[in-house]
Structures are given as C-alpha cells and as structure tokens.
Amino acid sequence: QGRYLSAEDPRTGATGLLSYNSKHRDLNVKEAWKQGVTGQGVVVSILDDGIEKNHPDLEHNYDPDASYDVNDGDPDPQPRYTQLNDNRHGTRCAGEVAAVANNDICGVGVAYNAKIGGVRMLDGEVTDVVEAQSLSLNPQHIDIYSASWGPEDDGKTVDGPAKLAKEAFLRGVTEGRGGLGSIFVWASGNGGREKDSCNCDGYTNSIFTLSISSTTQCGMVPWYSEACSSTLATTYSSGGSNEKQIITTDLRQKCTDFHTGTSASAPLAAGIIALALEANKNLTWRDMQHLVVRTSNPAHLLTDDWKTNGVGRKVSHSYGYGLLDAAAIVALAQNWTNVGPQQKCVLSMVSEPRNIANHLVISKSVDACQGQPNFVSSLEHAQARLTLSYNRRGNLAIYLISPQGTRSTLLAPRPHDYSSEGFNDWAFMTTHSWDEDPRGEWTLEMENVEGASDYGTSSFHLSVPPDRFECPRLPADPFNSPIYAGAEAGRPLRQKGRASLPPSQSAASLLALQL
Template identity: 65%
Template sequence: MAARPGPALGLFLGLLVVVAAAAPPGPAEPRVYLSSWAVRVAVGPREAGGLARRHGLLCLGQVMEGEPYYHFKHRGTRQKALSRHWGWNMRLTKEPKVLWFEQQTVKRRTKRSVSVVPTDPWFHKQWYMNNDINPDLNILTAWSKGYTGLGVVLTVLDDGIEKDHPDLSANYDPLASYDFNSNDPDPQPRYAAGDENRHGTRCAGEAAAAANNRICGAGVAYNAKVGGVRMLDGPITDMVEAQSLSLRSQHIHIYSASWGPEDDGKTVDGPGVLATEAFYRGATKGRGGLGSVFIWASGNGGINYDNCNCDGYANSIYTLSVGSVLAGGQRPWYSEGCSAILTTTYSSRTTSEVQIVTTDLHHRCTDKHTGTSASAPLAAGMIALALEANPALTWRDLQHLVIRASKPAHLQAEDWAVNGVGRKVSHHYGYGLLDAGLLVEMAKAWTGTRPQQRCSVKALHAPRNIGSKLTVSTDISFCLGRTKHIHSLEHVQVQLSLSYSRRGDLVIALTSPMGTTSMLVTMR
C-alpha cells in the first residue's frame, strides 16, 4: 500500500517560527571625558603652539608626524569628568583656524591574552606546576609563551581511559584510542569493586585534562588531544603490545606508558619480536618519518633494588625514560636507578603528604596519584608543549632537547658526575628535573640533528673466564672513520652473552674514553 500524504497540519508545523524575546539592554557605561583635545588646525606646528596658548591650552605636539593633528591639554580642568567641558569646546568651535577637534574620552580596551593561571578548583593543589615550590616544572612559563599542546595527539597505553570523564571528554580523541583486550574501538575501563583499572584515566588527566572548566585541575598540555589504549586488563602478549605501540602512528604523536616487567629485583625482560619491530617502525616511520615519541616510566622497584636497565622497554634507545623525585629533592623509596633514565619529574611532595592531582574513575578527581607512573605522563605533557612549539622535531631531537632542558637543581644523589661534555648526570635522575619553559624555548630554535649513524665494534673475539672480575677494553677509533664517523654520541648498546652462577652478584659497568662510568647492571 502506498504511503499517504499527511494532513495539511504538517505544512503549518513546518512553517512555525518561534522568536525569543530579546533581553533588554543593560545600562550603558558612562562616558568619561579627559582634559585633552585632538585638534586639526590649518597652520604649522609653531602657529599651533601659539594658538593653543591664546586659548589657555598647552600644545603637546603632533598626534601623527607630518599630519596637522595636535594634542591640546588644559592643566587646570578636571582630569576626568562625566560631561564635555562646555567652555573650552565653545572656544575651539569659534576659532577659525581650528578645522576639527574632539575632546578625548576613555576607551575601554582589554588585552586579548588568556590568563596562564587556570581557574580549575584544584589547581591550587598542583604544587608541581603552580609555583608553589621552587623549582617546579616551570609549566606556567611554557603556557605564558602560548604553548598548551594544541594540535598534538597523545595516547596512554594502559588499562583504558574514562573517555566520558567531564575533565577529559572535551580533549578525548577516538582516533587515538582502542581496546585490544576486547578488540573494539571503545577504551572505557572495566569497572570493578576495587577500581583497579583507574591507572590509565589518572595518567591521561595528568597530561591532558581540560583547563578552566571548573573540574579537578589542569593537564600539562590541556589543549592536546588525548586517547587511551586498553591493553593491560587482560592477557598481555607480544602481539597486543605491538598493536598498542603501533596504533595509528601517523595520527598519534606521543605514546605514554607507565608499565613494564615485574619490578621485583629478579626479572630481566623486554619487548618480544613484534614489540621490538613496533618500536623500530615507530621511530623510523611514525609521524611521517619524524618518529613516534615513546615516553616510559622507569619503574617502581627501588625497594627491591631493581635496576631499570633490566627492563628492555625503559632501556630501549627508542623510549624516553623518566625518573621520579620528591618535592624536597629526595629520591623516593620506589625509584629505580639506571643509565637509561634521561630526565626526571615530580611524583609526590613527601612520602606522606599530597601527591599528584588528576582525573579518577567515576568522574571524580584525586590528589593521590604517585610513583614513576605519575612522573612519565607529566613528561609526556611537556613533550606535547615542545611539539606544539616545533612540530618538525624528530624523536632524536626530543631526546637532545630533554637532556638540555633538564637541570640537576636540588636533586639529591651520591652519584652525580660530570660527563665528557660538561653535563651533570645521575643514574637516579638522568640529567635532572625537566623544565617546560626552557624546553619550549629551545624547541622553537632547534635546527635539527644530523642523520643517525651506527658503528659496531667487537670487543671480545674469544670467550673469556670472568672469575671474580673481568675488564675488557676496546679501541673505538674505527668509529671516527670517514664512512662511520660518529659526530655526537647519542646511544650505546652493549650486547653480551655470559654464564654466571649467581646473577644477583653480577655488576656490569661501561666507561667512556673520557671517564664517564655507566652502570649497566647493579647487584640485585
């Protein structure tokens, strides 16, 4: 049966127009008159001065050079009034040499700048970025230069992200998100009684929670787009890791990860075949060839004497490993040390007081996020600010910049040493506390690094017995040759195979030609 046309009433409904009554205008601001006049005269500058004096006014010169407009002022008249000065206006009206004049009024103008201090209710708790301590991460300086992460896409590889959280939803990017545990596009975390799947939501808020929306605090890069990859809430395989690390590598700029092998002081583990390939492909082909940026938490195994060099994710040359420090400059009990750490951010004020403010499950806020899990997303947000300042930075450029923008400051460690290029470095903090203001300033001016060169040197040509101690020296002059010339040393990778009866007693150290010692394995 054919559908019949509706009654004519439909036509009338379609034409119905509702006009809302306009709100009555508010009272106009009163005009404020000054004791100054702009006057156009038909004579030159000298005659204009005489004309002004004849009428009891002072000529303060031309308004615009070469133009017959002059500034006349009366010192005795009230400086501000709500009405025109009748007498002086009448005199200027009757003066034949005055072609035009106007008594000046105050114009209301506002600076079109955004306040760098967010209005979010918990921003006063964000001690690590609101100038509450000295030094903080210098985020306000980066914001004052106009960098807030705009145009940068960041994703958090974790247990999901509460995408409808009111402090995340405005910045949420579905293209930077996926659920590899359930194989669907929705990264919403699985809710359980203990809220154990809150980790990803907390990390995301640190980096990119919205600002000035009256909710929680502000993310470091509060105008960046943020996504989440749910991959830790289920069986974790090499394939799941590789899928997560390579998700939309032309769309996502920064991958932030606060996980790794067990921090028990015994485990030596790292990426499998697929994840290793994902790191390499991300660095060489991600972001249009500039390289994906992988930010990694160094680990929380300090109490177990763990060493993050035994974590193949943190010590990969393709990741930027981040350590933790307390506000007073002390090393946290959970902090691991290793030569792979490049930089450090805060994780808590003391062991018992306030920690990091961020978003939490069930649309809530928290000020109890801590550990290196809290430090890495702060660094990821700061990297987003640098990428907004200079989108052409490669993954290697960013490592150079992070090193140069990190300061030893008040960070306390017994192993601070000056390396061959004069920079202080520590296994606990890398090159020090990351400074966002300095990072964006250097990023703007950075001209780029030369193409990566690789040089391989074989140190041992035959097996050797370690005994209680074995020292191996090798000549690296081959790397100064014409074809393999290393101008600036960025990474050293040592590959060795050994058998040892008690690996917990094993110590491996690497010493550079200029005397800098890097501990590759410590007693565990």
C-alpha cells in the same frame, strides 16, 4: 596567546608543582603556558587499562582516533568497572596530560589543549601481539605514546619487548609522524625497594623510549625509584606521607590526589613533550631526546650519585639529566635545527669468551668507524650487548667507562636475583656520555660483589649509537590481522603497579594490580 591556569581549577596546586617556587625547583609549566603553548594540535595516547572518555575533565579533549580497545577488539577504550576500581590507572595518567583548564573541575593537564586518547591493552593477557598492536596504533595521527607499565619490578626479572613489539618500536621511530618518528615516553619502574635496576627492563632500557624517573616534592629520591644509566630525565611524583602526591582525574568522573609512583611521572613528561611539539612540529624523536638532555635541570634534586660527564653536564643514575623544564624545552625547540641521520658503529670488544672470576676488566681503543660512512663523531646512546653465564646473576655489577672518563653503571647488584641464566645478548644502554667524542679507549668492568664462590664467562660488543636491528614490518592494519606466526602467546602480565603505590613507606610492598 593561549590561556594559562587560573584558580578556577580547584586542585591545581599539587598537580605536579607546575609553577615557579623559590625554595624548590619546579616543572616551569606556567611559564610555557604564558608563551601561548598549551599542547594545541598535538595528540597523546595513553597505553594502559583504558580511559574514561566521558570524564568531565577529559571529554572535551578526548580523541577517538587516538584510542582503541585491544583487549576486546573494538574502538571503545572505556575501562572495565569493578568494585575496587582496579582499572583507574589509564584515566589517572590521561588527566595529567590533558585535563581541561578553567572548568572548575579537579586539576589541569600539562598540555591542556592537546588531544588525548587511550589504548585499553592491560586489562587482559598482555602478549607480544597486544603490545605490538598498541604501540603501532595510528602512528600518522598520534604523536606521543605514554606508557607506565613494564616487567615485574621484583628485583630479579630480566625482560623486555619481544619480536613484534621490537618491530613496532622500530617502525614507529622510522615511519611514525611522517618519518619524524613516534615519541615513546616510558616510566622507569617502581622496584627501588627490591633493589631493581631499570637497565634490566628492556622497555626503559631502549634507545627508542624516553625513560622518566621520579623525584619527591622535596627533591629526594623516592623509595620506589630505580636507578639506571638509561634514564633520561625526571618529573615529580609521590614521596613520604607528608609530601604531596599527584592530583588528576579518576574513575567514575571523580578526582584523586593519590596518584603515585613513576607512572605518575611519565605522563607529566608526555605533557611537557607535547608543549615542545606544539612549539616545533618538525622535531624528530631524536631531536626530542637532545632537547631533554640540554634543558633538564639538576638543581635541587638531592642524591649522592651526581657526576659531571665528559662534556661538562651533570648526570645521575637516579635522575638522568635532571628535572624537566617546560619553558626551557619550549624555548629551545622553537629554533632547533634537526639533527642529522643517526649513524651506527658496531665494535667487537672480545674475540672469545672471558672468565669473569671476581673482577674482569676489558679495554679496547676504538676509532668509532672513522673514515667510514657510519663514522660517529658525537655520541647519543652507547650500548653494550652482553652475553654471559653466571651462577648467581644478582651478584654482578657491570660498569662502562667512556674515553672521556664517564663511568656508567650498566648493572647494579640485585640481591633478589638468584638466577643462573645470565644474559643472552642483552643490550645494556647508557645516556650518560651524550655528546661525547666516542673515539679512544672504552673499558668494561665486571665485579662479583659477594666473593669468590661465583663463576661465569662473558662476551660482548659495543655499539655507538646502539645497533639497529633489521626486522620484518608489522602489517599496515594490525587490528585486522590474523594472529602472527611465531608470536609468543603467553608473555607475563605487564605490571600496572607502577602507578598504584601505597602512599608512604609504611606499606609492606609495591602493589601490583591483578586483573
């Protein structure tokens, strides 16, 4: 039986509400530790601005084989130090996963016996090449990649992985971990104040990532949190000024109790997933998503958007399937039978573009490719690929209703999005119909929430589960390869501000770290 936390780590109480509390739900981590599961043998890498590998609460678990400096092209992921400690983000995330227990230093990681590495990739221009190299680092050694960054959380950006990063995701889930698939954990985004939607973030909206949202100590939706149908589950993070934030390792061998935002939530999830992987090393990337759906708990999470889907599970655009439960996911993982191969069924819903006007409803009865080798009898992800033009994109609301009656909001109105670009084959994804029978009538609704002055056209097809794309593979060693032909040289700088929020709602805006 592995050790579990004692009082010798002085600040553990606020690390992430790890132990049972009768008044509030918790992550139930101590109960998993009592089962002897502490992350032993599991490797996690933090894709960020570096990791302070000599931090006294990290160095024992530091793994150089899970680390690289993509920004400078060398093996050392040590952060670049500045007067303002701008590059503290990755070190903070790393401590949540694998800070050492029982050493009387700071707090303790959720998977405190896991190995932890870091990829320094945000401290410079973040191009498609940089992302692809980071996502594809040593995939036969690294089990879990944790990322707490993405496009601008400004309520108007629509952006996601480009060609090479898409290839890296696909190669990771098909070839990583000996074919079981790399596990990518992603923070859902901090654009709540800007009315942003994480369905417009192609990283969290991907079937290949396990998207994690936040709740406060009191079980409330944080002011920064984004709601969307691709979020799978939730962990704790910061809330109001009177609520606890996350305690973790900090730059210059220090400790902080001010780690915030959805960036603080994703590493907690990565740690819990590491516990499940120790319990069962044969879990695939899709098995892990099934386990999260089945064991996450909606109890004590307060929001008005809970609904019951077609198989009787509660699900929310704010929280996904609820708060992660470490003991429950470990227990289910131990005797889990692997799911079968993923099937895809692509269905064309309209034969020609349709005028949206104020309200457009498209319905079609589908058989989910019944009678064919790619028949889908039980849903995991459902994806609507949309191409549309519209004179003000932010006025649109888009909903997908499954044959079982589950209504997913694929796009909520975004008042700051004045763009007339529309969407070009954008893959809106929902997890809300997980395990439902996809056969029957699917309905897509588009609504102009501002009135009759807007106009546009739309076409789309439905993919259940989402369509897999065929792409050329990355070179076996991307770090020693020339610049990829056709790669985008100037992708927008990825936003690290997901973890560095002001401590309460009193601040004027989210803080995006400028490098």
